[in-house]
Amino acid sequence: MNGARGVVQPVRPAVENAVLDVRDLWMRYGTTDVLKGVDFTAQRGEVLALLGPNGAGKTTTIEILEGFRMRSAGEVRVLGADPARGDEAWRARLGVVLQSWRDHAKWRVRELLQHLGSYYRDYSTDRIRRPWDVDELIATVGLTAHAQKRAGSLSGGQRRRLDVAIGIVGRPELLFLDEPTAGFDPEARREFHDLVHRLSDDDDTTILLTTHDLDEAEKLADRILILAGGEIIANGSADELSRRMSTEAEVKWTRDGQRFVHSTVEATKFVHELFLQHGDAIGDLEVRRASLEDTYMALVRQFEVTK
Numbered sequence: 081m082n083g084a085r086g087v088v089q090p091v092r093p094a095v096e097n098a099v100l101d102v103r104d105l106w107m108r109y110g111t112t113d114v115l116k117g118v119d120f121t122a123q124r125g126e127v128l129a130l131l132g133p134n135g136a137g138k139t140t141t142i143e144i145l146e147g148f149r150m151r152s153a154g155e156v157r158v159l160g161a162d163p164a165r166g167d168e169a170w171r172a173r174l175g176v177v178l179q180s181w182r183d184h185a186k187w188r189v190r191e192l193l194q195h196l197g198s199y200y201r202d203y204s205t206d207r208i209r210r211p212w213d214v215d216e217l218i219a220t221v222g223l224t225a226h227a228q229k230r231a232g233s234l235s236g237g238q239r240r241r242l243d244v245a246i247g248i249v250g251r252p253e254l255l256f257l258d259e260p261t262a263g264f265d266p267e268a269r270r271e272f273h274d275l276v277h278r279l280s281d282d283d284d285t286t287i288l289l290t291t292h293d294l295d296e297a298e299k300l301a302d303r304i305l306i307l308a309g310g311e312i313i314a315n316g317s318a319d320e321l322s323r324r325m326s327t328e329a330e331v332k333w334t335r336d337g338q339r340f341v342h343s344t345v346e347a348t349k350f351v352h353e354l355f356l357q358h359g360d361a362i363g364d365l366e367v368r369r370a371s372l373e374d375t376y377m378a379l380v381r382q383f384e385v386t387k
């Protein structure tokens with residue numbers, strides 16, 4: 081839909097060996113353009129977090145990449161294929177954890193994973209043994225004590241762990257996680273983060289996740305993509321985005337029993353001068369750098385003002 085903007089845009093050449101290559105992706109529902117020329121790529125083993133306000137089009141983007149939704153226009157390559165024409169062998173290389181999945185209530189955890197895993201056996205290769213050994217997988221997602229329970233009797237967080245196990249049972253090369261830790265307690269969240277690191281570091285799995293938890297995105301993602309107004313308004317590591325916004329750090333200290341707070345973009349220089357001036361009288365020094373949440377809010381607000 082190049083013409084929709086009234087200008088002809090140069091089309092970026094395809095990126096060699098990219099796991100994901102999205103160019104000028106448009107999606108229209110009725111008369112509303114939800115995606116207006118989205119561009120991004122992902123390499124093997126990269127973890128990408130797709131962030132954006134409610135209704136920004138994150139789920140739509142993921143569904144197009146998974147081949148569940150037909151795009152209006154644009155070039156999309158997922159593991160080298162157009163998802164609109166992906167066959168069974170291509171699908172076996174993807175893993176999907178959707179936002180809510182309430183099927184399989186009568187199945188027992190181990191039985192279900194063994195059954196779903198059997199579909200992947202034909203797609204095993206020398207490099208990637210499919211499916212994942214069922215007991216190892218159950219242990220990996222922390223469900224060993226619940227392996228014989230019916231899916232319908234699991235708690236919300238346990239159910240979500242099962243969703244993750246279903247998503248990775250075929251040892252996917254590319255894994256889509258739509259708000260994966262919604263409903264997780266802090267321990268389950270920590271274990272899940274370890275699992276994501278393991279999948280990307282040890283198995284070279286490429287992961288695209290959506291989350292509204294910016295702390296989680298900062299911990300997990302090599303690269304952050306922010307989707308707003310149908311476009312990618314930021315694409316970089318959390319550090320790169322923070323530098324781009326030159327957001328302020330907060331410096332706190334005490335002197336002579338009094339507490340002080342100062343916001344500055346040059347925290348190191350400020351602290352140096354503080355010690356030159358007051359030396360040993362300074363106590364309880366704390367420097368809080370901008371979090372991804374600060375940067376995200378600044379970027380989205382800036383976008384809304386200039387839109």
Ligand SMILES: Nc1ncnc2c1ncn2[C@@H]1O[C@H](COP(=O)(O)OP(=O)(O)OP(=O)(O)O)[C@@H](O)[C@H]1O
Binds near residue numbers: 110135136
């Ligand atoms: N099948 C559909 N038909 C019409 N409009 C739709 C359809 N699916 C989504 N939309 C609209 O497209 C926009 C993007 O929705 P989408 O679910 O992709 O957003 P999101 O970024 O995933 O939101 P959230 O953070 O709330 O999950 C919304 O305005 C939504 O109402």
